[in-house]
């Protein structure tokens with residue numbers, strides 16, 4: 444892929460999503476751990492989540508979401524030039540999940556790699572792909588958020604297992620048509636001083652899983668929920684405000700806010716702070732729980748296909764996750 448000096452406007456040409464068939468309800472969880480539908484609903488807003496089959500991997504869900512996005516964009520996989528998969532639950536530590544996706548799609552021309560930015564990953568991927576197309580590095584890109592979190596959850600830990608679910612979302616990016624939709628502004632941020640608030644401590648080079656520590660569930664998600672909650676609200680507020688402002692928009696110009704789907708109380712607190720009315724905020728976490736990098740991607744596709752916004756409308760996506768990481772995008776559709 445060759446570079447050119449041009450700065451082209453970039454648009455989203457298609458979206459797609461996929462969630463596994465199996466539904467795990469709050470009532471199901473009541474049987475597994477000491478919890479209640481009432482606790483989960485009032486603390487998080489989550490009612491159920493989807494769980495991938497044992498032989499259904501992150502890449503399989505990603506491919507299903509990709510096919511829908513490519514179809515909507517009218518793009519043949521063989522014409523794809525770039526695939527970025529945002530995930531914290533890859534098929535394998537190496538190679539990248541994007542390589543499996545590339546092969547399954549038959550996207551032989553595409554350069555494919557993963558990024559790890561937890562729940563902010565899809566919007567990190569959007570910024571990266573937008574910059575690469577805009578700078579002339581490639582003509583189009585498929586970006587994905589895809590997670591099989593059920594494989595990394597401690598199903599005996601009630602403080603985390605009720606929160607997460609599996610799924611994938613995709614978007615195809617390409618050069619914008621004159622006068623058409625366009626990604627107006629993106630924002631990404633990281634605070635690496637708080638890595639211990641939310642992590643999977645084992646399974647990496649710092650703490651390989653061995654015979655001695657295998658029973659400690661070190662390759663499952665650990666979280667200091669309350670601290671993450673506070674950080675999520677301020678970081679998402681500031682990030683969303685920055686893209687709204689840099690796009691020359693006011694909150695009343697936003698047709699739909701698509702926030703990361705972790706907790707309804709976080710969404711309500713963020714929405715209030717950026718002064719967007721509740722009826723212009725998309726929420727689907729009651730159906731899927733927190734699907735990390737997939738959450739914004741699935742929500743973008745669902746809201747798009749439900750006609751919640753259309754050509755000329757302005758939307759804002761905003762996410763926050765482990766790292767700590769945060770990201771936003773303001774888009775004219």
Ligand code: ACO
Pocket residue numbers: 477478479482483486487561562601602603605641667668669670671672675705706709733735763764765
């Ligand atoms: N059922 C019943 N009781 C529970 C459960 C449960 N499932 N889980 C925890 N409790 C108990 C706790 O033990 C605690 O009991 P105690 O007071 O006797 O000690 C009590 O409920 C309150 O626990 P808190 O952790 O203070 O509950 P909180 O109101 O903070 O809600 C939650 C917890 C939902 C996790 C919230 O903190 C949250 O949403 N945090 C942010 C999550 C997030 O945004 N993550 C970022 C993205 S994820 C990623 O990047 C992968």
